Amino acid sequence: MARESFDKEIQFLRMLVLTSGAYSRQQFAERLGISVHTFDKTIKRLKNVIQTVQKEPAPRADITNLLTYNYYDSSDPLLLFLFRAKSVKETESYRLTALLSALQERSLTATELLDYLPAEMPLSDEKTIRSDLKYLEEIGVIGRAAGGRPYRYHLRNELLTALTDDELADLYDFVDVMANTQVPSVQGYLLRDHIKKARIQRNSFTERFLYKYHYHSRILDEAHLYSLFHAIRHRKKIRFCYFSPKARVSYASKNTNPLFERDTAGKEVLVLPLKVIYDHQYGRWYLLGNAPRLGIVKFRVEGLTQLEQAESVSEREFASKLQQLEEKIANSWLVDTGAPVTVKARFYNPTDTRSNFIKERVLLQGQWGSITEEDADSFLYEITVNGTTEIKPWLRSFGSSCEVLSPAYLRRELIAEWKEIRSYYESFRENL
Numbered sequence: 001m002a003r004e005s006f007d008k009e010i011q012f013l014r015m016l017v018l019t020s021g022a023y024s025r026q027q028f029a030e031r032l033g034i035s036v037h038t039f040d041k042t043i044k045r046l047k048n049v050i051q052t053v054q055k056e057p058a059p060r061a062d063i064t065n066l067l068t069y070n071y072y073d074s075s076d077p078l079l080l081f082l083f084r085a086k087s088v089k090e091t092e093s094y095r096l097t098a099l100l101s102a103l104q105e106r107s108l109t110a111t112e113l114l115d116y117l118p119a120e121m122p123l124s125d126e127k128t129i130r131s132d133l134k135y136l137e138e139i140g141v142i143g144r145a146a147g148g149r150p151y152r153y154h155l156r157n158e159l160l161t162a163l164t165d166d167e168l169a170d171l172y173d174f175v176d177v178m179a180n181t182q183v184p185s186v187q188g189y190l191l192r193d194h195i196k197k198a199r200i201q202r203n204s205f206t207e208r209f210l211y212k213y214h215y216h217s218r219i220l221d222e223a224h225l226y227s228l229f230h231a232i233r234h235r236k237k238i239r240f241c242y243f244s245p246k247a248r249v250s251y252a253s254k255n256t257n258p259l260f261e262r263d264t265a266g267k268e269v270l271v272l273p274l275k276v277i278y279d280h281q282y283g284r285w286y287l288l289g290n291a292p293r294l295g296i297v298k299f300r301v302e303g304l305t306q307l308e309q310a311e312s313v314s315e316r317e318f319a320s321k322l323q324q325l326e327e328k329i330a331n332s333w334l335v336d337t338g339a340p341v342t343v344k345a346r347f348y349n350p351t352d353t354r355s356n357f358i359k360e361r362v363l364l365q366g367q368w369g370s371i372t373e374e375d376a377d378s379f380l381y382e383i384t385v386n387g388t389t390e391i392k393p394w395l396r397s398f399g400s401s402c403e404v405l406s407p408a409y410l411r412r413e414l415i416a417e418w419k420e421i422r423s424y425y426e427s428f429r430e431n432l
Helices: 007-019 025-032 036-054 090-103 110-114 126-138 165-181 186-201 216-233 315-328 357-365 392-396 408-424
Strands: 142-144 153-155 236-242 267-279 284-291 295-300 304-312 340-348 370-374 378-386 402-406
Touching (some): 007 025, 007 036, 007 216, 007 304, 025 036, 090 110, 090 126, 110 126, 126 142, 126 153, 165 186, 216 236, 216 304, 267 295, 267 315, 284 315, 295 315, 357 370, 392 408
Antiparallel strands (some): 236 267, 236 304, 267 284, 284 295, 370 378
């Protein structure tokens, strides 16, 4: 993953997908909380990234045209290119590429690697090289050879070199399927690309599976996911600037020059991360944690910017906060922490079908709820959840096959919503 933040590009691409490019330059800049000049620079950078990934000149057209893709080439997600090596700084990408190329032949020390870098390459001193080697070692790209100082480093590509063509094809198909069906997926796609390049070099590549992916925002949110997992694993608090989905802006540049400092619409947050939850229905990630004086807090990951790690907490404190959270969300359909309420709904079985797909779906998606009564035409489903906000869309998705019986207020809410939906389809002319 990239070492530098690219929050601005993430928010830009999310807005581009959601609005289908309907905003003007000025509207985009205002929504992002940046100047039009910075907006133009961002577009230029994204076009350069696309040109590098696609290995063809980027046409002087609207950025939305550059992000379209063919259905039969859709196993590469539309927005994945931000997670490739192009998301690091340009000078950094040149150095890392040169280091990895040098290590393909034999093991080398940091001092020896200096001789493999062009003299005109900026920041190519031994201190910088050691920092790059530490980063590459941490992410598992290289490893230290046996022996003491000075350490010799070698490329960790045994996964590819030790496998036959058939074994590599089977591995590619497995990673391909898992990356497209499981979450999180970004690391799987990066591994998939690596294996694909190795198969192309062996002239043994054929595509056997095709996917069409819809939740582009989920891929973008995974930029923060591994940082959050790392903080949870090491019991560290995190700081970030949070933009609520209801806020008028979704990003604000970090103030570094006091002469141009301005108020940001984001909220500065210090929180101990405890759990990350994925909503498969809407393709959203949520961060649950504990904040001083506030207790349990919840955030949409798409609103996190300027994420930084802070101080650590003791294992005992972390366990205590996590237990409090688990107790609070024990009956949450997703992340709701409201008062527990029992929902009763009658589901009607489909007619003239071989399988009861209504019952199959309820059993598959109904979590800890249970079927309490059943006859030839319908069955009664009961579940206790923390509030009805999150379960309501699921119940509504069954249409006329589901009738909510209680609580009464949820039944009234659904009746009002269905009446509103019906009004949308009423004819404007009496003779239609």
